[in-house]
Amino acid sequence: MSQGVVIIGAGHAGGTAAALLKQYGYEDPITLIGEEPIAPYQRPPLSKAWLKGEADADSLALKPESFYAEAGIDLRMSTRVTEIMRTDRVVLLSDGSRVPYDKLIIATGARPRTLPVPGVELDGVQPLRTAADAEQLKARLGPGHRAVIIGGGYIGLEAAASARALGAEAVVVELQPRILARTSCETLSTFFEGYHRAKGVGFELGAGVSEIVGKDGKVTGVRLSDGRVLPCDLVLVAVGIIPNDGLARDAGLPCADGIEVDEHARTADPNIYAIGDVTHRPLGLYGRNLRLESVANALEQAKQAASAIAGRPAPPPEVTWNWSDQYDLKLQLAGLAFDVDRQLVRGDPASAKFAIFHLKGNEIQAVEAVNAPAEFMAGRQFIGNRKPVSLEKLADPSVSMKEVAA
Numbered sequence: 001m002s003q004g005v006v007i008i009g010a011g012h013a014g015g016t017a018a019a020l021l022k023q024y025g026y027e028d029p030i031t032l033i034g035e036e037p038i039a040p041y042q043r044p045p046l047s048k049a050w051l052k053g054e055a056d057a058d059s060l061a062l063k064p065e066s067f068y069a070e071a072g073i074d075l076r077m078s079t080r081v082t083e084i085m086r087t088d089r090v091v092l093l094s095d096g097s098r099v100p101y102d103k104l105i106i107a108t109g110a111r112p113r114t115l116p117v118p119g120v121e122l123d124g125v126q127p128l129r130t131a132a133d134a135e136q137l138k139a140r141l142g143p144g145h146r147a148v149i150i151g152g153g154y155i156g157l158e159a160a161a162s163a164r165a166l167g168a169e170a171v172v173v174e175l176q177p178r179i180l181a182r183t184s185c186e187t188l189s190t191f192f193e194g195y196h197r198a199k200g201v202g203f204e205l206g207a208g209v210s211e212i213v214g215k216d217g218k219v220t221g222v223r224l225s226d227g228r229v230l231p232c233d234l235v236l237v238a239v240g241i242i243p244n245d246g247l248a249r250d251a252g253l254p255c256a257d258g259i260e261v262d263e264h265a266r267t268a269d270p271n272i273y274a275i276g277d278v279t280h281r282p283l284g285l286y287g288r289n290l291r292l293e294s295v296a297n298a299l300e301q302a303k304q305a306a307s308a309i310a311g312r313p314a315p316p317p318e319v320t321w322n323w324s325d326q327y328d329l330k331l332q333l334a335g336l337a338f339d340v341d342r343q344l345v346r347g348d349p350a351s352a353k354f355a356i357f358h359l360k361g362n363e364i365q366a367v368e369a370v371n372a373p374a375e376f377m378a379g380r381q382f383i384g385n386r387k388p389v390s391l392e393k394l395a396d397p398s399v400s401m402k403e404v405a406a
């Protein structure tokens with residue numbers, strides 16, 4: 001009898017792969033193993049709607065918990081995989097038991113990067129990755145509280161916006177001279193910084209952190225490299241994530257920044273797939289390999305692995321996309337700005353409704369759209385089909401996005 005599929009990691013990618021295998025008619029056993037105590041859930045609301053109290057816990061779940069038993073998926077929560085034994089095709093669990101597999105999917109995601117400074121162990125210093133982290137954070141935000149957020153990336157900025165919505169003060173400390181430096185262009189950084197400042201968020205840019213200071217075991221401030229101390233009763237460390245690729249490395253699977261996979265999400269072992277934040281994957285459109293951190297990527301690779309395992313045709317490649325909600329701003333991003341030679345802004349940032357297009361010649365490579373869903377949707381299509389656009393029409397918001405093709 002077939003031992004079926006074992007999925008390590010019951011997060012967005014793992015949970016989706018299990019459901020898709022069922023949807024695609026896979027009939028052998030499916031075992032979904034996750035170390036968190038809850039069924040697969042969405043992380044994006046943890047810094048946005050859920051943190052602000054606008055979404056309840058049930059709305060986070062990918063599927064109702066009853067779905068797994070009803071679908072015949074063996075969901076094992078609060079269970080950690082400690083080893084992959086490739087020769088025997090078995091995974092070892094933290095309780096010492098073993099689970100055999102025919103096909104294995106590694107969907108172990110990523111963990112927050114920590115800060116190598118004294119004081120990170122103080123009460124009130126925390127990351128934001130899991131629902132448990134978010135519960136803790138929510139309890140610490142509100143009127144009278146002062147948060148220092150270390151890291152001016154999307155999660156840090158979303159947390160700052162949510163902190164303001166809950167009545168807390170917030171200061172963002174960023175090592176780079178501008179926020180969003182790793183992922184977005186300067187025009188967007190400037191816009192978001194201005195918007196946050198207008199909402200009362202403070203910024204320390206180009207600022208290192210030398211120490212987190214406290215009293216009686218509790219955080220009281222953050223000492224910057226120039227010696228100044230920013231007083232606070234909460235520190236959110238949002239300085240990026242590290243892929244959980246240790247199990248794969250120990251099993252001898254090639255890893256770079258994450259587990260190396262092909263366009264079917266297959267690792268160097270034909271019986272092992274890897275999906276989601278933990279992978280270093282090919283991006284055909286850009287002719288390079290990268291590790292992506294997004295729901296869209298988790299879903300695309302879950303489709304790739306489930307299709308390959310269920311014997312279905314490979315799904316078509318997708319244009320990578322992402323989003324961020326801050327205050328009344330909906331930012332939608334598509335594509336990646338590699339090898340671009342020009343940037344074109346459509347609309348006026350002062351109106352908080354605009355889009356920044358990144359082009360190679362007259363082909364759109366990436367779009368960053370603020371409160372501009374039509375620009376995002378059309379931009380994503382242009383990126384996918386590589387259709388040239390008329391720069392003149394693209395720059396003119398009175399010309400509809402349907403008419404900007406060259």
Ligand code: FAD
Nearest residue numbers: 009011012013035043044080081108109276277293294295
């Ligand atoms: P995860 O969801 O991290 O799941 C991995 C799971 O594997 C975890 O539950 C982990 O505990 C478990 N695991 C790890 N090792 C083991 C082991 N040895 N044994 C058993 N279980 C194990 N993306 C967007 O596209 N848009 C957004 O707006 C957005 N906002 C975000 C906001 C926050 C606060 C966070 C934290 C993330 C956000 N993301 C967003 C990113 C998105 O949530 C991730 O890209 C997505 O969750 C990746 O899914 P994954 O399954 O690869 O990893």
